[in-house]
Amino acid sequence: MSACIIVSPVEASAEAELAARLHVVDSDQPQVSVLDLGVTRGDGIFEVLGVINGKPQAVDAHLRRLGVSAAMLDLPKLDLEAIRAAIYQVVELAEKHDEFSVKVIVTRGIEGSGVATAWVLAFKAPDDFAAERAEGVKVVLLDRGYPHDIAARAPWLLAGAKTLSYAVNKAVLREAARRGADDVVFTSSDGYLLEGPSASLILKFGNKIWTPATAQGILPGTTQGAAFEYFADAGFATAQVLLRTEQLWDADAAWLTSSGRMLVPICEVDGRPIPVDHALTEAGNAALLARTN
Amino acid sequence: MSACIIVSPVEASAEAELAARLHVVDSDQPQVSVLDLGVTRGDGIFEVLGVINGKPQAVDAHLRRLGVSAAMLDLPKLDLEAIRAAIYQVVELAEKHDEFSVKVIVTRGIEGSGVATAWVLAFKAPDDFAAERAEGVKVVLLDRGYPHDIAARAPWLLAGAKTLSYAVNKAVLREAARRGADDVVFTSSDGYLLEGPSASLILKFGNKIWTPATAQGILPGTTQGAAFEYFADAGFATAQVLLRTEQLWDADAAWLTSSGRMLVPICEVDGRPIPVDHALTEAGNAALLARTN
Structure with a gap:
C-alpha cells in the first residue's frame, strides 16, 4: 500500500511554491542514490506517525522532534511546513485502512552535495x-x-x-x-x-x-x-x-x-x-x- | 568518477552464472528503494578498499571482515565470490587514478522481503x-x-x-x-x-x-x-x-x-x-x- 512523496526539505527551498517542493513518486521503484549519506552512513533522521481513521496523529509533536533531531545532527534547518504538507498529501494518496503509518525520513543527502534528501512514505505495518x-x-x-x-x-x-x-x-x-x-x-x-x-x-x-x-x-x-x-x-x-x-x-x-x-x-x-x-x-x-x- | 555494480549477495544466488549476479548500473540514477532497511534503519554493513595503481588491496581481509560483520548482524551467509568479482569488475570500469576506493555495501534489503541488497561502488575520496x-x-x-x-x-x-x-x-x-x-x-x-x-x-x-x-x-x-x-x-x-x-x-x-x-x-x-x-x-x-x- 506504500505511497511516497519526495520533499525539498530545507528552508531555502521554501521560496518555491509548495507544490513544486513535493514530488509524488513510485515507492516500488528505486528513489535513493547509492551516494546518499542516509544509506552509506545512516546519516539522517526519521519520524513515524500513526494515522487513525485517515487523520495523522500528533503532527506538531513529530515535527518538533524532527527539528530537534535535525539540530542534534547539525542538519540544515528544515522546512517543516513542506514536510507537514507532504504528510497530509501522502495520507490522501494512501490506500485506506483504519490504522496505518507515515514515515518521514530526512538524510544529509548525496555526499558532498550539501543538499538534504527527504521523503514521506505511507505504509501499513505488518504488526498485529x-x-x-x-x-x-x-x-x-x-x-x-x-x-x-x-x-x-x-x-x-x-x-x-x-x-x-x-x-x-x-x-x-x-x-x-x-x-x-x-x-x-x-x-x-x-x-x-x-x-x-x-x-x-x-x-x-x-x-x-x-x-x-x-x-x-x-x-x-x-x-x-x-x-x-x-x-x-x-x-x-x-x-x-x-x-x-x-x-x-x-x-x-x-x-x-x-x-x-x-x-x-x-x-x-x-x-x-x-x-x-x-x-x-x-x-x-x-x-x-x-x-x- | 563513481562506477557501480549491484550484486546478488547471498549464497543461494551462487547457483546462477556469475555474470547474471552482477548488474552494472548508473550511480547517478537512484538505485536504492525507500523501503530498503539499509536506508530506513542503517541495517547493513560495509567495507572500503583502497585501490592502488589499479589493484584493490587486502581483498581477502576485507571480505573476511565483511563476513564477520554479516554474522554479527545475523544477515544471510554472503556469496563472497560474487562480491569479489564485483570489486574487480568495478575497478576495471572506474576512471583511472593512482589511488581511489571501492565501497562494498550489503543491506538487509527491502523490509519483509528477506532478500539482502548489495552493491560495490568505485569512487575517488575528496581527502588529500x-x-x-x-x-x-x-x-x-x-x-x-x-x-x-x-x-x-x-x-x-x-x-x-x-x-x-x-x-x-x-x-x-x-x-x-x-x-x-x-x-x-x-x-x-x-x-x-x-x-x-x-x-x-x-x-x-x-x-x-x-x-x-x-x-x-x-x-x-x-x-x-x-x-x-x-x-x-x-x-x-x-x-x-x-x-x-x-x-x-x-x-x-x-x-x-x-x-x-x-x-x-x-x-x-x-x-x-x-x-x-x-x-x-x-x-x-x-x-x-x-x-x-
Missing part, C-alpha cells in the same frame, strides 16, 4: 497491534551500554536523536527473539530503565504514572505524551522520573507506547510475569484511538 | 591523503560511551561490526572540527584507547609497535594489518594490547591508518603536539603503496 494491546508483550531487559547521564556528558553520541543509525535497535529485537521474547526495554549501564528500541516505557504505581526522563538520552515519546494527557484527565499524577531497573518489579502495570502500538501492556519481563491492567489499557487505547489529531 | 601523510592530523579524544569490555558483555550493541549505522562516526568529526581538529580517537568510558571513527590507531614505543586489541569491540584494521607486516619486517615487535589513554602521551609516534589514508601521523592530541616520526611514516607508506594486492 490489536492483538498486542489485548494480550501484551514479553520483554527482556538489555543494557544499552551507556550510563544514564550520557547525553549531557557526550552529546556527539547522539543519544536522544531519532537517527537512521538503528542497526542496534534491530539487533536487540533479534536478541529478544532468541530469548523467547517480543520486545526490549533498554537499561543504562548504571541501572536505570530507559525505553524500547521503538517505544517509550510507562509504569503505573498506584495513582502515579511515570516514564523515564528524557534527560537520560532517550526520545520524548509522542504517543507517551498523548497517553499522559489521557492519564492526567483520568486523575493520575504523571511525571518524568529516574527509575531504577528494580522498580519495574514493583509496578502495578507497565506499557510500551508508540505511534503504531498506542498502549501495549508488558506481561512478562525476562521470563517472569508482571501484572497487566487490562481495564486501564482498554480505556487508554479507546481514548488514544479516538483522537482527531 | 598525500598531504595528511606528510603533515599529519590533529585529533581530539572523545568518549565512545562504552566500557572497553562492551563487546563480550553486550554483543547486541554490535561493537566491532562495520555497520551502516555510522551517524555517530560522522557526528564526532563535526565535534572535532568545532574543537579545531581534523579527526578523532575514541576512548572507552573506562579510559582505554580504541580507534578512530574510520581508522585504526597505531602507537610506537621504542622498538614496539602496538594497536588497541579488537576484543574491545573495535574493528580489525585491514591496513593496520598490512602496516604491522611492514613493521615486523622492519624489525619491530608488533602486538595488539590494552592501552590506557594516558599512554598516548608516552608514545614516540602515533598514526591513524585506513585503506585510504595508509599511515597518517597524528601530530597533535587535544591541542597538544606529539612527536611525529616522518622517516618511518614515509618508509611505511612507501611499502604500503607498493603492495600489489
Whole structure:
C-alpha cells in the first residue's frame, strides 16, 4: 500500500511554491542514490506517525522532534511546513485502512552535495497491534551500554536523536527473539530503565504514572505524551522520573507506547510475569484511538 | 568518477552464472528503494578498499571482515565470490587514478522481503591523503560511551561490526572540527584507547609497535594489518594490547591508518603536539603503496 512523496526539505527551498517542493513518486521503484549519506552512513533522521481513521496523529509533536533531531545532527534547518504538507498529501494518496503509518525520513543527502534528501512514505505495518494491546508483550531487559547521564556528558553520541543509525535497535529485537521474547526495554549501564528500541516505557504505581526522563538520552515519546494527557484527565499524577531497573518489579502495570502500538501492556519481563491492567489499557487505547489529531 | 555494480549477495544466488549476479548500473540514477532497511534503519554493513595503481588491496581481509560483520548482524551467509568479482569488475570500469576506493555495501534489503541488497561502488575520496601523510592530523579524544569490555558483555550493541549505522562516526568529526581538529580517537568510558571513527590507531614505543586489541569491540584494521607486516619486517615487535589513554602521551609516534589514508601521523592530541616520526611514516607508506594486492 506504500505511497511516497519526495520533499525539498530545507528552508531555502521554501521560496518555491509548495507544490513544486513535493514530488509524488513510485515507492516500488528505486528513489535513493547509492551516494546518499542516509544509506552509506545512516546519516539522517526519521519520524513515524500513526494515522487513525485517515487523520495523522500528533503532527506538531513529530515535527518538533524532527527539528530537534535535525539540530542534534547539525542538519540544515528544515522546512517543516513542506514536510507537514507532504504528510497530509501522502495520507490522501494512501490506500485506506483504519490504522496505518507515515514515515518521514530526512538524510544529509548525496555526499558532498550539501543538499538534504527527504521523503514521506505511507505504509501499513505488518504488526498485529490489536492483538498486542489485548494480550501484551514479553520483554527482556538489555543494557544499552551507556550510563544514564550520557547525553549531557557526550552529546556527539547522539543519544536522544531519532537517527537512521538503528542497526542496534534491530539487533536487540533479534536478541529478544532468541530469548523467547517480543520486545526490549533498554537499561543504562548504571541501572536505570530507559525505553524500547521503538517505544517509550510507562509504569503505573498506584495513582502515579511515570516514564523515564528524557534527560537520560532517550526520545520524548509522542504517543507517551498523548497517553499522559489521557492519564492526567483520568486523575493520575504523571511525571518524568529516574527509575531504577528494580522498580519495574514493583509496578502495578507497565506499557510500551508508540505511534503504531498506542498502549501495549508488558506481561512478562525476562521470563517472569508482571501484572497487566487490562481495564486501564482498554480505556487508554479507546481514548488514544479516538483522537482527531 | 563513481562506477557501480549491484550484486546478488547471498549464497543461494551462487547457483546462477556469475555474470547474471552482477548488474552494472548508473550511480547517478537512484538505485536504492525507500523501503530498503539499509536506508530506513542503517541495517547493513560495509567495507572500503583502497585501490592502488589499479589493484584493490587486502581483498581477502576485507571480505573476511565483511563476513564477520554479516554474522554479527545475523544477515544471510554472503556469496563472497560474487562480491569479489564485483570489486574487480568495478575497478576495471572506474576512471583511472593512482589511488581511489571501492565501497562494498550489503543491506538487509527491502523490509519483509528477506532478500539482502548489495552493491560495490568505485569512487575517488575528496581527502588529500598525500598531504595528511606528510603533515599529519590533529585529533581530539572523545568518549565512545562504552566500557572497553562492551563487546563480550553486550554483543547486541554490535561493537566491532562495520555497520551502516555510522551517524555517530560522522557526528564526532563535526565535534572535532568545532574543537579545531581534523579527526578523532575514541576512548572507552573506562579510559582505554580504541580507534578512530574510520581508522585504526597505531602507537610506537621504542622498538614496539602496538594497536588497541579488537576484543574491545573495535574493528580489525585491514591496513593496520598490512602496516604491522611492514613493521615486523622492519624489525619491530608488533602486538595488539590494552592501552590506557594516558599512554598516548608516552608514545614516540602515533598514526591513524585506513585503506585510504595508509599511515597518517597524528601530530597533535587535544591541542597538544606529539612527536611525529616522518622517516618511518614515509618508509611505511612507501611499502604500503607498493603492495600489489
